[in-house]
Structure formats: structure tokens, C-alpha cells
Amino acid sequence: MRAAAAAVITLLATAACTSGTTARTPSPTKAPPVVASTPPVVSPTPPPRPATLPTSNGPPAVSTPVAPFDSAAALGTVRHLAGLGPREATSTTYLRALSWLEQRFRSAGYQTRRQALRVPAGVSWGVPVRAGTTWNLIATKPGFNSAAPHRIVGAHLDTVPQAPGAEDNASGISVLLGTAQVHQRPSAVFVAFGAEEPRGDGDNRHHYGSRAYVASLPPAQRRALRGMVSLDRVGVGSVVPICSAAAEDPALRNELRAAATRVRVESRVCVNRSSDHWSFVRSGLPGVRLGSTPYAEYHSAQDLPRVVSPAQLDRTGRVLTAWLDS
Numbered sequence: 001m002r003a004a005a006a007a008v009i010t011l012l013a014t015a016a017c018t019s020g021t022t023a024r025t026p027s028p029t030k031a032p033p034v035v036a037s038t039p040p041v042v043s044p045t046p047p048p049r050p051a052t053l054p055t056s057n058g059p060p061a062v063s064t065p066v067a068p069f070d071s072a073a074a075l076g077t078v079r080h081l082a083g084l085g086p087r088e089a090t091s092t093t094y095l096r097a098l099s100w101l102e103q104r105f106r107s108a109g110y111q112t113r114r115q116a117l118r119v120p121a122g123v124s125w126g127v128p129v130r131a132g133t134t135w136n137l138i139a140t141k142p143g144f145n146s147a148a149p150h151r152i153v154g155a156h157l158d159t160v161p162q163a164p165g166a167e168d169n170a171s172g173i174s175v176l177l178g179t180a181q182v183h184q185r186p187s188a189v190f191v192a193f194g195a196e197e198p199r200g201d202g203d204n205r206h207h208y209g210s211r212a213y214v215a216s217l218p219p220a221q222r223r224a225l226r227g228m229v230s231l232d233r234v235g236v237g238s239v240v241p242i243c244s245a246a247a248e249d250p251a252l253r254n255e256l257r258a259a260a261t262r263v264r265v266e267s268r269v270c271v272n273r274s275s276d277h278w279s280f281v282r283s284g285l286p287g288v289r290l291g292s293t294p295y296a297e298y299h300s301a302q303d304l305p306r307v308v309s310p311a312q313l314d315r316t317g318r319v320l321t322a323w324l325d326s
Contacts, residue, residue: 068182068318069175069178069179069182069314069317069318069321070178070181070182071178071310071311071313071314071317072310073178073181074174074175074177074178074310074313074314074317075174075305075308075310075313076174077104077170077173077174077177077178078166078170078171078174078235078305078308078313079166079305080100081097081100081157081165081166081170081173081174082164082165082166082170082303082304082305083164084096084097084164085164086159086160086161086162086163086164086165087157087158087159087165088124088129088158088159088160088161088197089119089129089132089134089158089194089195089196089197089208089209090119090129090130090131090132090133090134090195094134094157094158094194095135097157098114098135098137098157098192098194101137101157101173101177101192102114102137104177105137105139105177105180105190108177108180108181109141109142110139110140110141110180110190111139111140111141111142111144112137112138112139113137113138114135114136114137114138115135115136115137115138115209115212115213115216116133116134116135117133117134117135117136117194117195117208117209117212118131118132118133119131119132119133119134119194119195119199119208120199120205121199122198122199122200122205123199123200124160124161124197124198124199125160125161125162125197125198125299127160127161127162129161129199134158134194134195134208134209135194135209136191136192136193136194136209136210136212136213137157137191137192138189138190138191138213139180139189139190139191140186140188140189140190141184141185141186141188142186143186144186144187144189145186146189146218146220146221146224147220147221147223147224148187148224149187149224149226150187150188150189150221150224150225150226151187151188151189151225151226151227151228151229151323151324152188152189152190152191152225152227152228152229152280153176153179153180153188153189153190153191153228153229153231153320153324154176154190154191154192154193154210154213154228154229154230154231154276154277155169155172155173155175155176155191155192155193155230155231155232155276156169156172156192156193156194156195156196156197156209156210156232156275156276157169157173157192157193157194158193158194158195158196158197158209159197159303160197160299162299162300162301163299163300163301163303164301164303164304165303166235166303166304166305166306166307166308167233167235167236167295167297167298167303167307167308168232168233168298168299168303169196169231169232169233170305170308171231171233171234171235171236171291171308171313172230172231172232172233172234172291173192173231174235174313175231175234175313175316175317175320176190176192176231177190178313178317179317179320179321179324182321183321183324183325185324185325188324191210191213193207193209193210193213193276194208194209195207195208195209196208196209196210196232196275196276203278203282207275207276207278207279209276210230210276210279210280211279213279214279214280214283214285215283222284222285225285225286226286227252227255227286227287227288228277228280228285228286228287228288229256229277229287229288229289229290229320229323230275230276230277230287230288230289230290231289231290231291231316231320232274232275232276232289232290232291232292233291233292233293233295234290234291234312234313234316235307235308235309235310235312235313235316236293236294236295236307236308236309236312237293237309237312238266238309238311238312238315239266239267239268239293240260240265240266240267240268240290240291240312240315240316240319241267241268241269241270241272241289241290241291241292241293242256242257242260242267242268242269242270242288242289242290242319243269243270243271243272243275243277243288243289243290243291243292244269244270244271244272244288244289245271245272245273245277245278245281245282245287245288246271246281247271249281250269251286252286252287252288253269253288255323255326256288256290256319256323257269258326259319259320259322259323259326260319260322262322262326263318263319263321263322265315265318265319267319270292272289272292274289274292275289275291275292277289290316290319290320291316295307
């Protein structure tokens with residue numbers, strides 16, 4: 001052992017002699033100052049970061065949403081509403097659906113109000129319907145300012161008299177509610193419209209709730225509105241239809257298409273006036289429709305939850321959320 005130790009000492013001494021000053025640089029007496037100087041360099045960097053994050057309201061809110069759109073919960077909404085049965089606009093079933101939806105909005109932190117309107121008797125998809133009162137349900141976050149830039153999202157809650165309306169339009173209501181539940185900014189209005197379904201031929205026998213809502217908007221809110229999206233039949237297919245009221249009016253439609261691209265959802269453009277967005281457009285306000293894929297069970301007793309695809313609800317919800325957050 002002593003011989004081995006002596007050999008090691010001899011080798012170390014030889015290395016020190018041959019390397020000159022290089023062997024002295026890793027001296028333990030000089031290492032501590034290097035280590036000790038590191039904390040003062042690292043520790044000042046975290047404090048400025050918390051100070052700067054609150055100054056930016058845009059990107060953090062978009063890149064880190066509170067929660068993703070919940071397609072399973074949306075399908076639950078479809079099942080609940082269709083399970084109530086047909087929701088003709090003046091029926092007690094419609095009012096039950098409205099009350100349930102109102103509670104869901106309030107549970108999500110929204111303030112709600114009902115807008116009553118009278119609708120005439122008529123014939124809806126071959127079935128006589130009586131005159132009566134229906135209601136719009138309007139939901140906003142506390143702090144909403146109607147004179148500040150904002151957007152409106154709407155979906156009709158009523159059905160034709162013979163259909164439980166899973167796709168038309170519990171699907172639209174499910175995305176309306178699901179998007180409202182994850183949207184955190186007080187810069188959007190969510191509206192469930194009554195009496196969208198026809199009570200006769202022509203524009204004036206159609207879209208009663210949205211026409212009444214548009215007529216009630218004060219001038220300052222009309223000026224501040226940046227766009228309206230109607231969610232109507234959004235649970236069928238694998239591509240999201242984005243429909244403007246006229247081919248020559250693509251601006252808002254292009255915004256929604258860009259949102260679809262950002263979230264990697266396939267979309268197609270179309271021209272369509274058969275939904276509540278038309279009430280806005282014909283009044284000079286920007287509006288588009290999401291949805292309208294044809295399906296065999298349309299306006300029939302077979303419009304049941306099995307028709308609705310949760311994957312398509314998810315696609316529509318993601319596109320809408322991306323647009324609202326842009």
C-alpha cells in the first residue's frame with residue numbers, strides 16, 4: 001500500500017511539473033468565488049417576469065384557456081333538451097327548456113335576462129301552431145359594456161312541433177352553452193332565440209326572436225357590434241360549414257375560416273339565409289351561420305341524440321372559441 005501511494009504521489013508531482021501553471025487553475029481556493037458569484041446573477045431575473053406578465057392581456061388568454069370545449073358535456077345538453085320533447089316556441093316545454101338553460105348560464109357566472117315577444121298563429125312545417133308568447137334568453141358576463149366592441153353568439157332553442165330537435169337545434173344550444181362556459185372575457189353576448197322556426201312562408205313569418213332582438217339594440221350597441229354567429233344544426237358531418245348571407249360579403253366569414261385554420265378544423269364556405277344571422281344582416285349588421293349539413297332526420301320525430309356527433313360539436317366549439325378569443 002505504501003509503495004502504491006508513493007507511486008501516485010510521484011505521478012502527481014511529475015504532472016504538476018510538466019503542465020506548468022495550467023495545473024494551478026482548478027485550485028480549490030479559486031473555485032468558491034466562481035460558485036458564490038452565480039446566485040446574484042440568477043436571482044435578479046425572476047422578479048421582472050411577474051411584473052411584466054399582467055401588462056399583456058391578449059396572448060396569455062388565448063394560448064392558455066381556462067378549459068377546453070367539453071364535447072361530452074355538450075352532448076349531455078343535446079340529450080337533455082331532446083329528452084324534453086318538441087319545443088314549439090309558445091309551448092310549456094319550451095319554457096321548461098328556457099328555465100333549465102337559464103340556470104346553466106347562471107351557474108357559469110352569467111347574468112341573464114328574458115326578452116318576451118308575441119308571435120302569431122300559423123303553420124309550422126305542416127302543423128298548425130297557436131299564437132302566444134315566446135322568449136329570448138340573453139346572457140352576459142358581469143362587466144359587459146354594450147357600447148364597447150363585442151360579439152354576439154346565438155342559437156335558436158325552439159323546434160318544429162313534431163320534432164324533439166336534437167340536431168335542430170339542441171346541437172346549436174349545446175355549443176352556445178359550452179362555449180360560454182369556457183369563455184372568460186366580458187366581451188360577448190350569448191342569446192338563445194325563440195321562434196326561429198317558420199310559422200308560414202317568407203322572411204316575416206320566420207326568425208321572430210332574432211328579429212325582435214335586433215330591433216331592440218340601441219344605436220351605440222349596433223355601432224360596437226363586431227359580428228354575430230348563429231349556431232344552427234352544428235352536430236352532423238365532419239366539416240364545419242361557415243355560411244354568409246351573400247357571396248359578396250365574405251369579411252366575417254373569412255374571420256371564422258381563419259379561426260378554423262388556427263385550430264386545424266376543416267371548414268367550407270357557403271351562402272345561406274335560413275337562420276338567425278339573417279335578421280342581423282338584413283338590418284345592416286355583420287352575421288354568419290355555422291352549420292347546415294343536410295341529414296335525413298331533419299324536422300322529424302327521428303331527430304334524436306343518436307344523429308348528433310360529439311366530434312362535430314367539438315369542431316364547432318373549437319372554431320367558435322378561437323374566433324371569440326381572437
